Amino acid sequence: MSKYVQIENVQMKFNTKQGPFIALRDIDLKIDPGEFITLIGHSGCGKSTLLNLIAGLLLPSEGVMLCANREITGPGPDRGVVFQNHSLLPWLTCFENVHLAVERVFGQTESKAQLTQRTNDALELVHLSHAAQKLPHEISGGMKQRVGIARALSMQPKVLLMDEPFGALDALTRAHLQDELMKIVADTKSTVVMVTHDVDEAVLLSDRIVMMTNGPAATIGEILTVDLPKPRDRLALANDARYHSLRGAVLEFLYQKQARKAA
């Protein structure tokens, strides 16, 4: 069976003024279609760098990266990206922000009505049809992030890449969006790679949690398979022993095996 995303022996080296800096080394990861992967680790462990590599925003210094058996040579519409700070264009309405992506991917082959339909569908998916004609500064932070998700999904990407998408939101909004994301991913059968620093979020959403060692020269420390049945319910999980043991395993990795020296 073909792997969707295949990362082999990847090393990322940045040339800084102080000389070469190795951010990532020996990264090997294979992601199946429909899998939900989270990358977790302390800040500076290169988890965002790894995501940017998959996105094609960075190119690896060594190693091979494939997406659906094609080498990743740059950003492409087969990988939708949701940024941490939503990155909507403030002079375009929510509709126009999403439409920009739709137009790029389907503009050559589909009629204007179909493009509009796709844009509306994407906004409907995140329950924001009512805000389509609003500008980003007129809606809340959680809504902006949902538009960001709609924009990424509207391109019908093979993989959805999310860089701490809920990091800047308050706890209640975050929980609400996590629930929504779970539904959307289940409906669209998306393959997702998400960077997070939130242990609960990782256990709740993931099929596998990729735990990264501390940088510099960070690599994958352990991979934890989360075999909790789906759909998952955060209230039921609160009293689930397996949930707590998985959560304990991630915490142990982060705070014992990879404990940060007191700064």
Next chain:
Amino acid sequence: MMKIRNFFAEQLLPPAIGIGVFILVWSLIAQTGENLPGPLKTWDSAVELFSDPFYQNGPNDQGIGWNVLASLGRVGIGFGLAALVGIPLGFLIGRVDFLNRMSAPVVSMLRPVSPLAWLPIGLLVFNASNPAAIWVIFISSIWPMIINTAMGVRQLPQDYLNVARVLNLSEWKVFAKILLPATLPYMLTGIRLAIGTAWLVIVAAEMLTGGVGIGFWVWDEWNNLNVEHIIIAIFVVGIVGLLLEMMLIQIAKRFSY
């Protein structure tokens, strides 16, 4: 009731007092000497002047309205040409680092030069006073437009460029949907600074070049020793400058996100 009273006390009273003090000081100074006309005398003269602002008695004796319009016309043409050249140049300089380094020494050297120093060059090249005055406006308004546009392009947040990259937008889309709207507020600041400078400079330029225009009109009235008219001209220049500024601020407001 309270709200209306507050509005008067906070919004209307201070400017009214300011203008009152100004007029008071002016009339006190006018009392001490014979030469400077007071507010009342100037007012009478202004009423007479503005009763017929658009008369025409030959090329050198026209109403104040024509003079102001002639000056605004020169500013408009010089400024428009500067925008046509300066804004694209600013985009290039902001986008291409090599061009930025290339142009930096020339721009920083020429920018502090008083625009009037360029007048003789204009007279030399164009052999006529009117294009020379427009040339001076052009050269004085081009620097703020180049510099501010380039700054706006350089300050484009990396986030937006990342969006452009992951959406794989075409160069034209990047320009129309990201670069241009992101730079617009900076461009408008440049335009506002440029108009301000241009309006400052036109008065001095016209004093030197002659013809119809508010600057030459001031000089002409000085030769006629009509001091009331000079004072009126100062007010007219100030008010027109203020209106231009306010207009551009309103435009800029529409494009702030």
